[in-house]
Amino acid sequence: MVLIAHKNHETAEEQELSNHLLNVGRLAAENGSVIKHEETLYLIGILHDLGKADRRFQEKITQKPSMKVKHAAAGAKYFNQYIKQKYDLKGNILKEDYILFGEYLDVISYVILSHHGLFDIFSTHSHENQLVYRMEYDERKDEGIYYFEEDVVKFANEFFQENDVDLSRLITDSFKEFKCLSEKLSSIDETEEHFYSGLKVRLYLSILKNADITDTINAYREEVESLSEEDLEEKKEHYMKAVEQVYAGFSKPVTEIDEVRNRLAVEARDRGRTDGPGIYRLNLPTGAGKTLLSLRYGVHQMKHQNKQRLIYITPFLSVLEQNAEEIKSILKDKHITEHHSNMVRTSEEGETGVQEDTRENMLFQYMMDSWDSPMILSTMVQFFQTLFKEKSNNIRRFSSLANSVIILDEVQSLPIEVTHLFNMMMNFISQVMDSVIILCTATQPVYDSDYIKYQIDYQHRNKKDIVKMNEEERKSFDRTTVSKLNQGESSDEEEITEEILNHPDDSTLVILNTKKAVNKVVEILKAQTSRPVYYLSTNLCPEHRKDIIREIKEKLPTEPVICVSTQLIEAGVDIDFKRLIRSYAGIDSIVQSMGRCNRNGKLEGKGQVKLVKTKKEFENIDVSALKSIKEKVSVTERILRDENAEINITELNDKFYESYFANASENLNYSFGKDMGTAVDLLSENKYLALPSKRRYLNQSFKSAGQMINLIDQETIPVIVYYGESKEIIEELIPMLERVETEYNLEEIDEIKKILNQLQPYTVNLYNLEKLGQAIMSYFDGSINILIEDNYDEALGVIEEASDFVT
Numbered sequence: 001m002v003l004i005a006h007k008n009h010e011t012a013e014e015q016e017l018s019n020h021l022l023n024v025g026r027l028a029a030e031n032g033s034v035i036k037h038e039e040t041l042y043l044i045g046i047l048h049d050l051g052k053a054d055r056r057f058q059e060k061i062t063q064k065p066s067m068k069v070k071h072a073a074a075g076a077k078y079f080n081q082y083i084k085q086k087y088d089l090k091g092n093i094l095k096e097d098y099i100l101f102g103e104y105l106d107v108i109s110y111v112i113l114s115h116h117g118l119f120d121i122f123s124t125h126s127h128e129n130q131l132v133y134r135m136e137y138d139e140r141k142d143e144g145i146y147y148f149e150e151d152v153v154k155f156a157n158e159f160f161q162e163n164d165v166d167l168s169r170l171i172t173d174s175f176k177e178f179k180c181l182s183e184k185l186s187s188i189d190e191t192e193e194h195f196y197s198g199l200k201v202r203l204y205l206s207i208l209k210n211a212d213i214t215d216t217i218n219a220y221r222e223e224v225e226s227l228s229e230e231d232l233e234e235k236k237e238h239y240m241k242a243v244e245q246v247y248a249g250f251s252k253p254v255t256e257i258d259e260v261r262n263r264l265a266v267e268a269r270d271r272g273r274t275d276g277p278g279i280y281r282l283n284l285p286t287g288a289g290k291t292l293l294s295l296r297y298g299v300h301q302m303k304h305q306n307k308q309r310l311i312y313i314t315p316f317l318s319v320l321e322q323n324a325e326e327i328k329s330i331l332k333d334k335h336i337t338e339h340h341s342n343m344v345r346t347s348e349e350g351e352t353g354v355q356e357d358t359r360e361n362m363l364f365q366y367m368m369d370s371w372d373s374p375m376i377l378s379t380m381v382q383f384f385q386t387l388f389k390e391k392s393n394n395i396r397r398f399s400s401l402a403n404s405v406i407i408l409d410e411v412q413s414l415p416i417e418v419t420h421l422f423n424m425m426m427n428f429i430s431q432v433m434d435s436v437i438i439l440c441t442a443t444q445p446v447y448d449s450d451y452i453k454y455q456i457d458y459q460h461r462n463k464k465d466i467v468k469m470n471e472e473e474r475k476s477f478d479r480t481t482v483s484k485l486n487q488g489e490s491s492d493e494e495e496i497t498e499e500i501l502n503h504p505d506d507s508t509l510v511i512l513n514t515k516k517a518v519n520k521v522v523e524i525l526k527a528q529t530s531r532p533v534y535y536l537s538t539n540l541c542p543e544h545r546k547d548i549i550r551e552i553k554e555k556l557p558t559e560p561v562i563c564v565s566t567q568l569i570e571a572g573v574d575i576d577f578k579r580l581i582r583s584y585a586g587i588d589s590i591v592q593s594m595g596r597c598n599r600n601g602k603l604e605g606k607g608q609v610k611l612v613k614t615k616k617e618f619e620n621i622d623v624s625a626l627k628s629i630k631e632k633v634s635v636t637e638r639i640l641r642d643e644n645a646e647i648n649i650t651e652l653n654d655k656f657y658e659s660y661f662a663n664a665s666e667n668l669n670y671s672f673g674k675d676m677g678t679a680v681d682l683l684s685e686n687k688y689l690a691l692p693s694k695r696r697y698l699n700q701s702f703k704s705a706g707q708m709i710n711l712i713d714q715e716t717i718p719v720i721v722y723y724g725e726s727k728e729i730i731e732e733l734i735p736m737l738e739r740v741e742t743e744y745n746l747e748e749i750d751e752i753k754k755i756l757n758q759l760q761p762y763t764v765n766l767y768n769l770e771k772l773g774q775a776i777m778s779y780f781d782g783s784i785n786i787l788i789e790d791n792y793d794e795a796l797g798v799i800e801e802a803s804d805f806v807t
Contacts, residue, residue: 003053003155006219007061015219017053018159021046027211034308034403035203035433037181040108040174044208046165047075048112053155054147069144070137072116074152076109077135081153082167092172097179099697103197104178106131106698111204115212118390120701122689129694184431192424192454194684198700199428206399209392226372227335232308235333235374239299239310242331247296257601260473261289267467268293272300278459279430280466282440285477285650286595288469290440291323291409295330297466298405301436302374309373310405315380315413316568321542321761323409324377337373338760339382371400380413381711387425388679390706402433409440412588415628416660418711419668420454420680423447427457438466442595443588443653451661452668454680474650478606479598482590482647484640485581485610492618493520496581499610500562501529506608507556509577510564511593513585513629515539517619519796521564529562536565540797541721543761549575569596576600580609583619586632587639587656590649611647613637635660672708679709716765719776721798722789726762729755730786737779756784764798771800 005020007013025045032041051057051071060067083089083105093101113119113134121131138146160167181200187193227235253259264284271280282297284290298310312327314320324338371378371386386397406429414422429435439447447456458464486495500508512518515537525533532555534548545568553575555561561577567585569575570593580597582590590611598607616622621630639652639659661668670679677688682705690699722730733755740748764787769776775791778784793799 003058004061005049005052006216008219009065013219017049017155018163020215020219021049021159022163023215024048024208024211027214028207031207031211031399034399035181037177037204039170040177041204041207041211043170043174044108044111044204045211046159047079048072048115048208048212050075050078050152050156054151056144056146070146073113073134073137074148076112077138077148078152078156079112080105080109080135083171087168087171092168093175097175100179100182101175103182103697104175106696107178107197107200107204108174109135110201110698111208114201114205114702115208117392118395118703118706120689120703121696121699122686122691122694123701123704124689127691127694129691129696129699131696131698132694181432185428186457188454191680191684194698194700195424195680196428196432197698198683198702199425199432201698201702202395202398203402203433206395206397209396210399213396227374232374235335236299236302238333239331239375240303243292243296243299246292246330256476257287260469260476264288264467264469265293265296268297269300271463271466272297273304275301275305275436275463275466276460277430277434277436279426279437279439279456279464280458280460281444281464282438282466283444284440284442284467284469285474286442286592287477287479287599287601290442291326293467294407294409294438294440295327297438298407301405305436306403307405307436308403309371309376309400310407311371311376311378311383311401312407312409313378313380313383314409316410316570317379317538317542317545319410319573320377320379321546322573327375327377331375333375335373336375336377337371339371339376339378371397376400380408383408384418384709384711388421388706388709390703394706401429401435404433404435406435406437407440408437410592411439412441412443412445412586412592414445415711416631416664417628417667417670418709419447419452419661421670421683421709423452423454423456430459431457441588443591443650445588446654446657446661449658449661451658451665453665454668479601479603480580480594480607480609482594482609482611482649483645484643484647485612488613488640490615491612492615493517493524496521496612497524497528499581500525500579503579504529504531505560506578507559507561508563508579508581509569509575509593509596510562510581511567511570511596512564512583512614513567513619513621513626513633515566517583517614518564518566520618525562525564532559532561534561534563535796536563536569537797538566538568539764541723541726541762541764543726544723544797546761547724549573567593574599576602578603578607580607581612582609583612583614584633584636584640585629586660587636587649587652589632590636591653594649611640631664632660635663670709679705716767717769717782717785718763719766719769719785719787719798720759720763721787721792723762723792726759727789729758729762733759734777734786737784741779766798772798 003017004014005017006015025042028041028045029038032038049071051074052061054069054071054074057069057071060069089101110121110131113131119130119134121129123130137143138148159165185196187196247265253262282290282294284293295312301307302310312323314323320338328336385394386401426437430437448458449455485491485499496510500510510521512521518535518537522533522535534552536545536548540548552561552563556576563569563577567589570589573596575596576599577597580593582593594609597609621633635656639656640647669681672678681687682689682701684700686699686701689701720726720730733752736748736752736755740752766772769785772787772791775788777786777788787798791799
C-alpha cells in the first residue's frame with residue numbers, strides 16, 4: 001500500500017509520503033546551508049511527517065478529510081526512541097558534551113512537535129511537561145487508538161533503508177553542527193544560555209516550515225519558485241551599480257557639509273566591502289544622509305560579502321513611505337517587497353494538522369508575508385513580530401534574516417522594556433545567522449551601558465562605528481537654537497497657539513505626544529487664523545499623509561504654513577519649517593524633531609525650537625498605552641530642569657540614556673504585569689512555571705510569550721479606508737470577497753492578494769473597532785476590514801461618528 005501525504009479530492013491527485021519527506025528534507029537542507037546546518041535540517045525534514053504513516057491519518061486523508069488526527073508528535077517520538085534504543089551515545093558523543101546533547105535532543109524534538117503551531121512546554125493550564133506529554137500521544141486511549149509501533153516505526157525503518165539513510169551517522173553529523181553553532185555564542189548566565197536555546201528552535205522551525213509549505217504547494221506541480229542564484233547575483237550587481245550611479249551624479253563638493261558628506265559616503269562604501277558579520281552603528285546627525293549612506297553600505301555588503309538580502313526597517317510609517325519611495329526609485333526592481341501592514345490577519349493555528357496542512361491553507365499562508373525577496377522594506381512592528389510572535393507567517397520570516405544586511409533605522413524608538421530581548425536577539429542573529437546589523441540614528445542608545453545586564457555584543461568593538469565624525473564636522477550640521485517655552489512653566493493649547501500666532505510670518509511645526517492634544521490645537525488655530533493649518537496623525541492613511549506632506553512642501557517656500565502633528569513626522573520626513581514647538585519627550589525624540597526645523601540650512605540665522613512642558617490634563621500621558629513616553633518625559637524633565645537660555649540638546653544624549661537605563665534597570669525584561677513574569681523568563685528558564693520535578697533542558701512557554709509580546713501595548717487591526725484611488729479598488733474587491741466567502745475559489749484568493757497589496761497605502765491601524773460598530777464591513781471572520789466611506793474625513797481621517805462632522 002502506497003502511503004499518502006497530500007491529496008486533492010477534486011482532481012484525485014496525490015503526493016506519496018516518502019516523496020514529501022525527501023523533498024522537505026532536501027529543501028530544508030538547501031535553506032539550512034546558509035547557516036551551514038544542512039545535516040540538521042535534512043534530519044528534521046525527513047522526520048517531521050512520519051506520523052502520516054499511521055493508518056488513522058491515511059483514513060483521514062483518503063476518506064474522511066474532516067477527521068481529527070494527530071500526526072506531528074510521531075516524528076519526535078521516533079527520534080527520541082531511536083536515540084534511546086539504537087544510537088551509540090558513548091561511542092559518538094564525548095562525555096563533556098552530554099548536557100549539550102540533552103539540549104540538542106529537546107530542540108530537535110520541539111521543532112518537529114511544533115511544525116503546525118508553537119506550544120508552551122509549561123503553562124498555567126497544565127502541570128505536565130508538554131514536550132514529554134505530546135510524545136506519549138499514542139499511549140492515551142482517550143484520544144483515540146494510534147498505531148505508532150505497527151505503522152509509523154515500520155514505515156520509518158523501511159523508508160530509511162530504501163533511501164540509504166544512515167540515521168546514526170546523520171544524528172552524529174547533525175550534533176556536530178549544533179555544537180559548532182552553540183560555540184559561537186557566549187552567555188553570562190543560564191538565563192541567556194536558555195534564551196539562545198529558544199532561538200535555535202525558532203531558526204530551525206522557520207526553515208522547516210518554509211520547506212514544508214513550499215513542497216505542499218508544489219505537491220502536484222510547481223506553483224512557486226524561488227529566485228535562482230544567477231538572478232540573485234544579477235540583482236546584487238544591479239543594486240550596486242544603481243546606487244553608485246546616484247553618487248556619481250552628485251556635483252563636486254562646494255560647502256563644508258558637502259565635503260563631510262562625501263567623505264562619509266566613501267567610508268561607508270569601503271566598510272560595506274570589507275565588514276564581516278556583526279553589529280555596527282551609523283551614528284550621524286540629521287541631514288548627513290544616513291538613509292542613502294546605509295543603502296550604499298548594504299548593497300556593497302550584498303555584492304562583496306555575498307549577503308542574500310537587504311532588510312531596511314524603520315519604526316515610523318511616514319519614514320518608511322518616504323524612504324521606500326526613494327529606494328524604489330533608485331533600484332527600480334519589481335522584486336522589492338514593501339511590507340508595513342498585515343492586510344489580512346491570520347487565524348489561530350492548531351496543533352492537530354487538520355486545517356493547517358491543507359494545500360489551500362498552505363498557499364494562502366505562502367502568499368501572506370513571505371520575506372524571500374532580495375530587498376525588504378518594513379516596519380519595526382513587523383520586524384519584532386518576525387522575531388517573537390507565535391503565528392506561522394512570523395516564524396517563517398525569521399530564517400530570512402540569516403546571511404542578510406539588516407538596517408535598523410531610528411533604533412532609538414524601541415521601548416525600554418524590550419532592551420534585553422532586543423540585545424540578545426541581535427547577538428544571536430549576528431553571531432549565529434551570519435548577518436550584519438546596522439543601528440542607525442542621530443541619537444544612539446547606549447545598548448552596552450553598565451546598567452544593562454544583557455548587553456549588545458559589538459564583536460568588532462574598535463570598528464563598531466561605520467563612519468566617524470569629529471566635533472567640528474558635527475557642528476557644521478547645527479541649524480537650530482533650542483530654548484524653553486513659557487520659561488519652562490507648564491503650558492497647554494492656549495500658550496502653544498499664542499506662540500504660533502505671535503509669529504505670523506513664520507512657518508511652524510508643532511509636535512505633540514497625543515492625538516487629542518493635536519486636535520485641541522488644530523481646533524483653536526482654525527478658528528483664529530486664516531493661515532493654512534494641517535493635521536497629521538495615524539488616523540490618516542499613508543497615502544493621505546503623503547498627499548498632505550506634498551501639499552505642505554509646495555506651500556512652505558512662500559506661505560507661513562502651520563502643521564500640528566503627532567510624533568510620526570519627527571523622523572525621516574524631508575520637510576523644513578522655520579519654527580518648531582515640541583512638547584517634552586525623550587531627548588532622542590526631540591533631536592529627531594529638530595531635523596524638521598531649518599533642515600536644509602537655508603535660513604539666514606538658525607531655526608527656532610521651543611520645548612514645552614505641558615500641563616497634565618492637556619496631553620494626558622498617564623494612560624498605560626503611553627507609559628514609555630511618560631518615562632522618557634520624566635527623565636528629560638529632570639535633565640532640562642537646570643538648563644537655562646540656549647540648550648545644547650545633542651550633548652545631553654548619553655546623559656539621557658544612562659539616566660534612562662539606570663532608572664529602569666529592573667524593567668528591561670518586558671514584564672507582563674504583577675505575578676505574570678517576564679518575556680525573558682518565559683523564553684529562557686521559565687522558573688515560575690516549570691515544575692522542578694518535570695524540567696528538561698527546554699522549559700519555555702513559547703506560545704504564551706509570543707502572544708503577549710507586543711512592540712506597542714495594544715495590537716492594532718488594519719482597516720482599509722475610502723480615500724482617493726482606493727474607492728474604485730474597494731468597489732472591485734468587495735464582490736470578490738463575498739464570492740470567496742461563499743465559494744472559496746483559489747483563483748480569486750490570488751487576485752485578492754494582489755488587490756490587498758494595492759490597498760496597503762490606504763489602510764489605517766486601529767486599536768478598537770467596537771467604537772465604529774456598523775461602520776466596519778468585515779470579511780473572513782474579521783480578517784479583512786473595510787471602513788465605510790462616510791467615516792473617513794478628508795481633513796481628519798478616521799472619525800468615530802460621521803454625523804459629528806460636516807464634510
